[in-house]
Amino acid sequence: MSLRYALLALLNVEPMTGYDLYKQFESSVGYVWHAPDSQIYPELRRMERDGLLVGEEVAWGTKGRKRQYHVTDAGREAFRAWVNTQLDYPRERDPMHLKAAYLEWANPESARNQLQAHVEHYGARLIQWQQKIQEIDGGTSDMLNRRLATVPAHDHSRVAAFKRFTYEGLTARAESEIAWARRGLKLLDELYGDPQELQE
Amino acid sequence: MSLRYALLALLNVEPMTGYDLYKQFESSVGYVWHAPDSQIYPELRRMERDGLLVGEEVAWGTKGRKRQYHVTDAGREAFRAWVNTQLDYPRERDPMHLKAAYLEWANPESARNQLQAHVEHYGARLIQWQQKIQEIDGGTSDMLNRRLATVPAHDHSRVAAFKRFTYEGLTARAESEIAWARRGLKLLDELYGDPQELQE
DNA sequence: CTCCACTAACTATCGGCATAGATAGTTAGT
DNA sequence: ACTAACTATCTATGCCGATAGTTAGTGGAG
Numbered sequence: 001m002s003l004r005y006a007l008l009a010l011l012n013v014e015p016m017t018g019y020d021l022y023k024q025f026e027s028s029v030g031y032v033w034h035a036p037d038s039q040i041y042p043e044l045r046r047m048e049r050d051g052l053l054v055g056e057e058v059a060w061g062t063k064g065r066k067r068q069y070h071v072t073d074a075g076r077e078a079f080r081a082w083v084n085t086q087l088d089y090p091r092e093r094d095p096m097h098l099k100a101a102y103l104e105w106a107n108p109e110s111a112r113n114q115l116q117a118h119v120e121h122y123g124a125r126l127i128q129w130q131q132k133i134q135e136i137d138g139g140t141s142d143m144l145n146r147r148l149a150t151v152p153a154h155d156h157s158r159v160a161a162f163k164r165f166t167y168e169g170l171t172a173r174a175e176s177e178i179a180w181a182r183r184g185l186k187l188l189d190e191l192y193g194d195p196q197e198l199q200e
Numbered sequence: 201m202s203l204r205y206a207l208l209a210l211l212n213v214e215p216m217t218g219y220d221l222y223k224q225f226e227s228s229v230g231y232v233w234h235a236p237d238s239q240i241y242p243e244l245r246r247m248e249r250d251g252l253l254v255g256e257e258v259a260w261g262t263k264g265r266k267r268q269y270h271v272t273d274a275g276r277e278a279f280r281a282w283v284n285t286q287l288d289y290p291r292e293r294d295p296m297h298l299k300a301a302y303l304e305w306a307n308p309e310s311a312r313n314q315l316q317a318h319v320e321h322y323g324a325r326l327i328q329w330q331q332k333i334q335e336i337d338g339g340t341s342d343m344l345n346r347r348l349a350t351v352p353a354h355d356h357s358r359v360a361a362f363k364r365f366t367y368e369g370l371t372a373r374a375e376s377e378i379a380w381a382r383r384g385l386k387l388l389d390e391l392y393g394d395p396q397e398l399q400e
Numbered sequence: 401c402t403c404c405a406c407t408a409a410c411t412a413t414c415g416g417c418a419t420a421g422a423t424a425g426t427t428a429g430t
Numbered sequence: 431a432c433t434a435a436c437t438a439t440c441t442a443t444g445c446c447g448a449t450a451g452t453t454a455g456t457g458g459a460g
Binding site: 217218219222223237238241242260261264265266267290291293 | 407412
Binding site: 002005006009030031032033034035079080082083084086087089091092093094095096097098099100101102103104105106107110113114117121125151155158159161162163165166168169170172173175176177179180183184187191 | 202205206209230231232233234279280282283284286287289291292293294295296297298299300301302303304305306307310313314317321325351355358359361362363365366368369370372373375376377379380383384387391
């Protein structure tokens with residue numbers, strides 16, 4: 001149900017087509033929320049049906065057509081209501097931690113590779129999210145600048161602060177995951193012997 | 201697809217019925233992985249069909265019957281294969297962080313309440329996971345002890361170490377989430393004024 | 401002896417999301 | 431004029447998981 005609000009958040013800044021939104025989810029915004037186009041188009045239809053959006057047919061080339069969606073007052077209201085609503089947390093279900101509990105079944109190299117992949121996965125995320133923070137601080141964030149253009153100047157620092165806060169949380173999580181996986185690698189060394197030492 | 205392996209992990213320790221497994225997921229094991237019974241029963245059938253389990257009809261009272269599932273060699277092999285397989289990470293999709301990015305839309309008390317709820321949610325998890333670690337260290341973990349009874353003594357420390365490692369990761373994550381939400385609460389104080397101070 | 405909580409198992413429906421594929425128009429380079 | 435890459439939209443299938451409801455037997459408390 002969050003896809004709907006991720007879409008509203010983007011469309012609040014400016015009207016877009018389904019394809020525009022898909023591109024956003026594929027790039028920068030996708031580091032916080034992702035969705036495939038096959039999910040976006042039907043959801044936009046449903047949102048229009050529910051009165052949160054209005055679609056406007058726009059010419060594209062000579063014969064082409066595209067549908068640009070504008071947020072309605074009801075849409076803005078729905079978004080505001082969502083932001084003010086307590087969300088319910090799903091039950092615990094994390095494949096990597098489940099697997100970690102049974103790593104004694106794995107052979108040591110495989111365990112090592114998987115923890116190494118964990119480090120690399122969150123390492124890549126970490127860099128992306130840190131980059132976002134730098135863009136926010138440096139005022140070079142395209143998305144943020146367009147958003148800021150729609151709010152009065154004295155609210156700018158506030159808007160930017162929450163964006164930064166979001167990425168701070170994501171980087172903290174990534175760092176925590178990396179630290180955990182590194183501890184796991186050390187644990188493997190202790191239990192099975194350090195492969196570096198064995199080579200010497 | 202992880203449910204299958206969560207079930208295999210539990211059934212590797214001892215044969216159980218669907219209901220037993222459901223109880224496990226409702227209590228201790230549920231802090232790492234959860235599943236409703238409506239998912240468990242059909243999955244057990246499928247696993248039996250795939251040759252990973254064999255079900256045995258057991259008398260229960262005078263007329264009652266229950267089905268106890270045993271892991272087959274193929275089941276153990278499938279589990280080992282899973283533990284050795286690199287898992288693929290899903291795309292980013294976290295409702296709370298998405299919402300955090302738009303907290304300027306929320307009214308301050310609501311934002312405060314939601315961050316407070318975030319602290320409390322992970323606070324509760326933190327206590328549960330820390331308890332698990334203490335149970336492991338103190339040798340009072342029922343689940344772990346039954347598991348240890350199935351492996352040779354010289355592997356005991358290894359098995360326990362991975363269980364502990366899992367919960368360490370979960371507690372670290374919980375602590376990170378709590379610290380983040382607390383930073384959010386402080387940010388709200390800075391942006392909107394500290395409600396404590398206003399009362400004085 | 402009856403009531404109730406618990407044990408045991410199963411079914412149905414629905415939304416979210418992944419994966420894949422279909423269709424058509426556009427734009428820019430060769 | 432051709433072709434590749436991109437824009438734009440939509441459909442189909444299927445798994446995973448949440449929620450809710452059904453049926454039937456067990457065992458203990460009052």
